[in-house]
Amino acid sequence: MTAASNMPVPETPLDAPVLFINRELSLLEFNDRVLEQARDTDVPLLERLKFLCISSTNLDEFFEVRVAGLKQKAELVNAPTDADNRAPSDALRVIGARAHELVEKQYATLNDELIPALESQGIRFLRRSEWNAEQRAWLAEYFEEELLPVISPLGLDPAHPFPRILNKSLNFIVSLDGTDGFGRKIEHAVVQAPRALPRVIQLPAQESGSGTHDFVFLSSIIHEHVGDLFPSMGTSGCYQFRVTRNSDLFVDEEEVDDLLRAVEGELPSRRYGDCVRLEVAHNCPQELSDYLLARFILGREDLYQVNGPVNVNRLMSLLDTVDRPDLKYSAYTPRLPAELGPNADLFAEIRAHDVLLHHPFDSFLPVIDFVRRAAADTRVLAIKQTLYRTGPESAVVDALVDAARAGKEVTVVVELRARFDEADNIALANRLQAAGAHVVYGVVGYKTHAKMTLIVRRETDGLHNYVHLGTGNYHPKTARLYTDYGLFSCDPDLGNDVHEMFLQLTSLGKVSGLARILDAPFRLHPAIIDKIAREAGHAERGRPARIVAKMNSLVEPQVIQALYAASQAGVEIDLIVRGVCCLRPGVPDVSETIRVRSVVGRFLEHTRVFRFDNDGEPELYLASADWMDRNFFRRVETCFPVTRPALYDRVSRELDLYLADNSQAWLLGSDGSYQRARPAEGEAVLAAQKRLMEGPGQA
Template identity: 45%
Template sequence: MTKHLSHYVNRDLSWAEFNCRVLQEAQDVGNPLLERAKFLAIVSSNLDEFMSVRVAGIQEQIKAGYSKIDFTGYTPAGLWKRLIKRTNQMVHDQYKSYRDVLRGLGREGIAIRSMGELNLTQSKAVSEYFHEIVFPVLTPMAVDQSRPFPLVHTKELYLAVLLRHPEAAPDEDRLFAMVQVPSILARFVPLPERPNSKKREYVLLEDLIEQFIDTLFNGYEAFAVHAFRLTRNADFTLNEDAEDLLEEIEKELRKRRWGIAVRLEVARGMHPDALDILKDELEIEDNLIEIDGPLDLSFMMKFAQAIPGYDHLRYDKMEPVYPMEFDDTDDMFEVIRQRDVLMYHPYESFDAVNDFVMQAATDPDVLAIKMTMYRVSGKSTLVQALAEAAESGKQVTVVVELKARFDEERNIAWARQLEKAGCHVVYGLIGLKTHAKILLVVRREQDTLRRYVHVGTGNYNDSTATLYTDIGLFTSHPTIGGDASALFNEVTGYSDPYDWKAFGVAPTDLKQKLFRLIDREIAHVAAGKKGRVIAKMNSLSNQEMVDKLYEASQAGVKIDLIVRGVCCLRPGVAGRSENIQVISIVDRYLEHARVMYFHNGGDEEVYLSSADWMTRNLMKRVELMCPVYDAHLRQTLINMLNLNLNDNVKARKLQSNGTYVHVENENKPFRSQFEARHIPGWKVQV
C-alpha cells in the first residue's frame, strides 16, 4: 500500500467492514438470542462467498504475477495479506460470540451438548439414530497406493481420520482416511428430555459420527479424528461465444467442483500428520485457519428456525400487509389504470406481484407478458403463472439470467420448464448480465393497447421479499410503458441504442444520466440555490462515480448516502468530501432497495433502480433506473429515505479512515426498520 492515505477505501476491505457490522448484530445483547444465532450464520455464509469469489480472484492475480497498484493503493499481494489478517480476526470474534450465544441459550433451556455430557437414555437414543439413519449414508474413504486422495467438495464438512491396526508395529506409517459429514441430514440431532427437565438439547452430527467412527473401520483404531472444510474458487470465465450458452454454463458448473483451493478450515488441535496430508494434497499453505468450535456456523440459521416455541427469543412476528390499493378489487388493471401503486417490501406483501401475473395469465384481453428473471424462489408462483399463460396461447417472453452466481442451476431448471410450456426464453445479451427487474403486460382495451409495468429494486422472489427491504412500482404511464417495450426489444432482438424517455439503462446511458442529474445539482448551487442528493444502495465502488460525488461535494451539494455494504468513498475529508455523509443500516431485514433523490431546485425527482453504483452494474450489466412520476409516491419514498437518515439505533456512520461507528444517539431511539412497520407513517395517502 502507498504511504499516503488513498482518496478511496478499498472495496474488499470495505466488504470486511460490512461483515463485521453483521457480526455486531450477533454480538448485540439487545437482539433476541435466536436472532443473534442467525446473524452468526449470515457472517459465515457471507465469508464463504467472499472467499470463493473475491479472495480467489486476488489469489489468481498473485499467481499470475500481477503486481499493479489499484486505484485504492493496493497491490494484490498487499491486499491479500490485509484481508487474511482481517478475516481471521473476524472469525476469532465470531466464535467468541458463538460461545456467548450458547451460554445465553443454555440459560434459556437450549443446549448443544458434547457426547460425554449425555445420560444413558440420550446415549442409547443417539446410538440408535446413528446406526439406523446415519451409518447407511456414510462412506469411509481410505487413502493409500490403490486409492488416491478423493475429491473434496467445496464448503462441505469432512472428518480427517488417522488409523492404526492393533497388530501394527509402532514405527509403521499411520493410515489416513476421510468421512464426509452428510449435508442431507440435519447438522443438529435432538436428544430426549432428561427427567424433570424441559430443556431442549442437541448434539452435532459430526460429534455423533466421531463417537462411532470405529464402526466404519472394522478392526482398526481411529486415534485422531478432526473436522476440516475446504473452500474452492467458485468463479468461472464463461465462453459466451459457445453455440449453446446453457450447455456451456452447465459445463462450467461441473468445473467448480475442481476449483483451486482458497481456504482450509480445520478444527483446533488437529493432529499434525493429518494436517500435513491435507495441506499437501489440497495444495494449500497460507489461507489456513484453526477453528475453536464447530466448523461452518451457517447451520445456526436452520438451528434457530427449527426450535419450536421460544417466541421471546425471536423478533416479534411481522406479517406483511396486502397493499391497501388492491384490497377491495378483483381487477388490478383497473386500479393501475387510475393511479400508480408503490409497494414497500417486506412490510407490504409480494403476493400482489404474484396476483398481478396470475390475473394477467388468465385475462383473455392480455396479449403478451414479458419479464426478467434473475433470482427466483424454489417454488415460484410467477413461473407457474407464466407457464399457464403460455399454454393458453399468450405471447410470453422471459429473460432468464443463467449467469446469476450460485443460482445458475436453479435458473437452468426454470428456463427448461418455461420453454416446455411454450414461453420464449432468452438468456440475455452476450457479455452482460441482465439484472434489471421489470415486468411488462400488454393488454387490449377497447380500440387500443395499454401497457402495464412493474419495476422493482429487488428480484422476483417471494422468499427474499420477506427478508429484504425493496421497492416495487406498478404503473400504466405511457412513457414508462414505451421504454419498457424498447428495453425488451433490445434484450431479445437487434436494436440500435434507444433514446430513452424515462429510463436510465446500463450499460448504455445509466451512468451518464446519473452524472447529468448530479451536474444539475452542481449548477443549482452555482446559481445560488440548494443542491441536494440522497442515494440509497447496496454498494458504491465505481471510481468515476466516487469522483463525481467528490466534485459535487466540493461545489457545495449536500449529499447523503445510505450504503449498506461496500463503500469506496471517504466522507468528511476537508476540501474533498466534507459535504458527504455515509451511513450503513444493518438490522433485522437486509437493506436492498436502490432509491435516488435529487432536489432539482425544488422540483424534486425520485428514481427506483436495480443498479448499485459499482463498475459491474454501470458497465457490465443490463440495469434499469425508473422515475417515479406520481407526486404522492415521490413523497412516500422521500419519507422512507428520511426514516433511514433518522435511524440512531442500527445506523453506522462511515468515518474518513474507512471504519464505522454507531450514529450518536442524543435523541429518542429511532430504529427505521421498526418505524417502517407502521405503514401509514410513511405512505402518503391520496
C-alpha cells in the first residue's frame, strides 16, 4: 500500500465553495503586498513612493473593472458566478470593507511614513500654512497665469445643472454664501481642475538656495484662491472629490462590421460610465458627501474619505522630477548574451540551437533586432507578429513598417481590446495599414493574447521558419520592468505550429493539429488537466511526483480541483502565483502537499512556467496564459515546451531560486492571508530577483 492510499478521503467534495478563495479578495491581498513595498525601509525612498502610487493605480483599476462588473451582476441577477459561490451583493459588501481598510493604510503610509521620510531628505510637500511670502507670491502668479485662464467654476442652479464629471478627474465641491452678480442665492458650486495641468507643482528654488525640492499640490493652490473664482460671494468650504466609473468597453462583436471603428467609437464612453466609487476629502461635511453620493447614484458604502490628495497616483511624477539617484534603485543594465551581440549572425545562432532570454535580466534588444534584421534581410520573405501591448512609440512597430515598405509580406494581428491600451493599438494599427502591412484584429469573441513572431527566410536548402515565442508583450519599456521569458527557435515543428496558428488567426480556418504548442482555447486546458492527473497517477503508484508552476493568477476551478486531487494522491506541488490565487493550500486531507508563494519585488513578476517531473521524464513549458477561465477559454494563447537541456536546466534553477526566496516572498495560508517569508535563524538572505541580476540561474 502506498503512502498516498493511506490518506483519508475528505468528506468535502473538491468543488465545495469553502475550498475556493474569493477572487476579488485575493486581488486586494495582492495590492496589499504591493503597498507593503512602500512601507519597507529596505526599499529606496522614492521607489517606496512609486509602490504607493502603483497600489493606488491598481485600486483604481480594481474599481473600474472588478467592482463595476460585480455591481452590474448584482443589479441584473445577483446570482453566484464564481467557485466560492458568493452572491455579487455579498461579495461587494466583503470586498468593500477590505478596500476601505486598504485605503486607510495607503494614506497612513503616505502621511505617517513617506512624507516625513521625504522631508528628512529635503523633499517637502508644503501645506498652505507653511508657505512663506516669497512662495505665496509665486503661487498667486501661477494661479493668475496658469489656472485662472482655463478654469471654469460652475455655480449650481436650474440653468447650471451638475456637470458631467470625468472618470478619475480632480474636482472640488464648494459651499457658497451670499448672492451672485444677478442677486441669486447659490449654495453650491463645482470647480473642475484643468486636465492639462500637473497635480504636483515644483516651487522654484529660493534666493537662499533652499527649497530646491519643495512641492505644492494643485489642490492646495485651488483651495487658497477658490474665493477669487466667486467674486462678491463668500466661500465657506472647498473639498476635493473624485469619482471612479465603470471603464470596461462594451462592443457587440457579432453586430459590428468594423471592430476598429466600433472600439474607437466606444472609447469616449469610458470617461462617463456608471459610477462605482466616490472619494472625498476627509474633512468634507456629511451633508456635502451625501449630496455628491445622490448625484452619482451611490450608497454610503461607496464613499471613501481620504486624508490627502484624492489622486495619489499623480505623485509618480516625482520620480522623474527629483534628481536623487541615492533614493532610487541603482541603475541596472540588462545582460546582452554574446551569442546575440551586434556582430553575431542572429539567424545562424538561432538555427544552430534554441536561445532563451529572461527579461529584464537579459536585454530586450535581441527581440527588436530580430525584427529589424528581418526587415532589412533580402532573404526574408514574410514577417508575422501578434501585438497585444507594445506602447505608442515602438521600435518593433518601426521595424514592421520598414519591412512592409520594403515590399515584404507583413501580417500583424493587433488586439484592439487590450484593456486601457485600446487607443494606442488603434493608432499603431492605422500606421501599419498605411505602410502596406496586412492588419487583422484576431477572432471575434476571443482576445489574441499570444506573443509570437514568425519570420520566413529563404536559405540555400529551402525556406525556414524562425520564431520568437514569449510570456510577455513586445513592449520595450515593460521589458525593463516585468520579468518575462522569450524563446528563439528554428525548430521545424515549432515553426510549423506558429505558422498554423497565424493561418487560423487570418483565414479563420481550423488548425489541422499542432505538434509542440498547446494552444488556447483548444488544447491548453485539457492538456494541463491531463498533465496534473498524470503526476497524480505516478504518486499513486509510489513514484516521485512533483509539479512546480509559476504564473500571475490561478483562478480556473477545474484546474484547482485537479491540483487538489493530485495533492490527495501525494504529489508535491509548489505554486508561485504573483497575484490572484483562489486555491487554498494546506487544507487537511485536501491540499496538504500544496504550497503557494507570491514574490513582489523591484520587477513585476510576469513569467508563466509549468514544470511536470513526470517520473524522470520531465516536461517544462513557458506560456502566455495564466490558469484562468479567460485564458483557457476566451483567448488565443500559446504554451510551448523548452526542450534544449541547457535551457531546461536554467529555467529549473531559476524556479528553485524563487522557491528559496526568503526576502521578497509571501506565503499563502489556507485562510487566504499572506505572511512574509523570513530567513530562518542562521540562514542567509536570498532575494530571487537580486540573485538573477547577478547572472542567469545563479544558485
